[in-house]
Amino acid sequence: MIRIGFSTSEAAVSKAIRAATHARVSHAFLTYPDPELGIDVVMEAWWDGLIIRPLKLVRQTSEVVALVDPIIPLDVGLRFLAKNYLGLPYDYAGLVGFPYVLLCRACGRHPSNPLHNAKAVFCSEAVTIALHESGYPGVSALMPECTSPQDLFEFLAADHRLERSVGGVALRPATTRIHLLRRDDNPAA
Secondary structure, X not given: OOEEEEEEOOOHHHHHHHHHHOOOOOEEEEEEEEOOOOEEEEEEEEOOEEEEEEHHHHHHHOEEEEEEEXXXXXXXXXXXXXXHOOOOOEOHHHHHHHHHHHHHHHOOOOOOOOOOOOOOEOXXXXXXXXXXXXXXXXXXXXXXXXXXXXXXXXXXXXXXXXXXXXXXXXXXXXXXXXXXXXXHHOOOO
16 A cells, blocks of 8 residues: 655754744655565655655654555556656755745735746655545645645645545545554664
8 A cells, every 4th residue: 555654854954844834744755565675665755856765764864753544545646756757856946935835825825836846846746746646535725836744744634534436336434544653663774
């Protein structure tokens, strides 16, 4: 199963992101078991672009705060990211433009990110794109280039009890499952 992960660290950038967004989390990623390697890996927008690396390495450098079991499969979105964004650079310009987005939100406006680079991506933008491409219910309210890790976390943490049906037969409401982790749930090895 592809899960959505959220993390934080004591790095200056992480602290700045948390302070600017009044957040508990500063990073978002997708994690899944790689059947070829036999390990859990992470697809994430890191400082050198959208990459795939072992989850074990993420846990060595940051605290994984939560892992989210999505209410629908994210395979389509993961493949879309791999085909269209894997190896592209990190969206530093979009990160610089994010304070403008936050300032406008404080004034009740919801603009697009004026410095967003369509040929680059930052962490929560990548995950939001995957949700959009997978048809995740309710995600149309989020603009990928204007979504912080905390915005994404709050979206998934909200009680998305959505009536779903298959072939006209109603299924019970689906609820997002979030696994909040403690510091000792983050082994370095």
